[in-house]
Amino acid sequence: MRDNSKRFTAAADPAPVMASDEAKVSLDFSAPTELVDLPSKGKYYPEGHPLCGQEAIEIKFMTAKDEDILTSPSLLKKGLAVDRFLQNVIVSKRINIGSLLSGDKNAVLVSSRINGFGPEYKTKVTCPACMKVSENVFDLSEVEIYGGDDFEEYDITPTEHGTFIVKLPRAGFEVELRLLTSRDENELAVKMQQNKKRGSYETNLTDQLKKIIVSVNGVEELKTISRAVDSLQAFDSRYLRAAYLKAVPGLDMTQHFACEACGFEKEVDIPLTVDFFWSKQ
Numbered sequence: 001m002r003d004n005s006k007r008f009t010a011a012a013d014p015a016p017v018m019a020s021d022e023a024k025v026s027l028d029f030s031a032p033t034e035l036v037d038l039p040s041k042g043k044y045y046p047e048g049h050p051l052c053g054q055e056a057i058e059i060k061f062m063t064a065k066d067e068d069i070l071t072s073p074s075l076l077k078k079g080l081a082v083d084r085f086l087q088n089v090i091v092s093k094r095i096n097i098g099s100l101l102s103g104d105k106n107a108v109l110v111s112s113r114i115n116g117f118g119p120e121y122k123t124k125v126t127c128p129a130c131m132k133v134s135e136n137v138f139d140l141s142e143v144e145i146y147g148g149d150d151f152e153e154y155d156i157t158p159t160e161h162g163t164f165i166v167k168l169p170r171a172g173f174e175v176e177l178r179l180l181t182s183r184d185e186n187e188l189a190v191k192m193q194q195n196k197k198r199g200s201y202e203t204n205l206t207d208q209l210k211k212i213i214v215s216v217n218g219v220e221e222l223k224t225i226s227r228a229v230d231s232l233q234a235f236d237s238r239y240l241r242a243a244y245l246k247a248v249p250g251l252d253m254t255q256h257f258a259c260e261a262c263g264f265e266k267e268v269d270i271p272l273t274v275d276f277f278w279s280k281q
């Protein structure tokens with residue numbers, strides 16, 4: 001991450017105001033900004049998208065107003081707080097928040113979090129071994145970018161349209177995948193909520209697969225994709241999801257966790273719970 005704040009006038013000099021221009025400078029309330037490296041390096045945005053080919057995105061430092069957004073009960077309830085926040089901190093107004101690739105969105109969120117509250121992130125973790133919940137401290141400054149460029153293990157072939165081809169080991173189909181955007185993630189979250197209300201979790205995985213699959217053996221028809229997903233063997237489904245994770249540029253959020261109760265140690269994903277922006281310091 002490159003600190004870009006020095007480019008902007010700090011306006012701390014108490015020199016007497018001589019001209020109106022200087023007066024303006026001393027009243028410059030514009031937030032300092034920084035450049036956040038995009039895990040995608042702008043590679044997977046369509047041509048014409050403001051982030052196409054861009055390796056970094058300029059964001060404003062968090063302000064008190066941003067905190068208001070993140071703690072607004074009505075926005076939180078509607079699931080709009082994070083999007084509204086992103087809209088506010090991202091300097092370019094040409095960027096549609098929904099079109100942000102999920103890994104890039106996470107990079108902006110983590111940078112803002114470090115900026116506003118520091119890199120120490122205290123949150124509760126459930127021990128996978130003894131299920132005891134304990135508080136763990138993660139260091140967000142240690143989080144690294146994963147470029148999504150490990151194509152070998154799953155024999156992934158990137159296409160010219162920013163998608164990826166993976167061959168299913170069991171069914172033998174060639175499946176074309178695309179990266180999820182922030183909008184996709186929000187839609188999936190809404191669906192998961194609906195499933196939860198109905199007491200059914202059955203479609204969570206297939207819903208996700210239907211979102212990332214663009215074509216099966218070259219057929220793009222939704223009905224065909226839907227049927228292919230519903231009849232997918234568990235082995236192929238797991239293979240596809242693992243391949244997808246290798247192709248997605250984003251942040252490597254795994255960090256060390258040691259359970260105080262049973263001594264179990266493991267690398268775990270840093271949980272992005274409500275504590276992320278709302279933690280009591």
Ligand SMILES: [Zn+2]
Nearest residue numbers: 127130259262
């Ligand atoms: Zn434990």
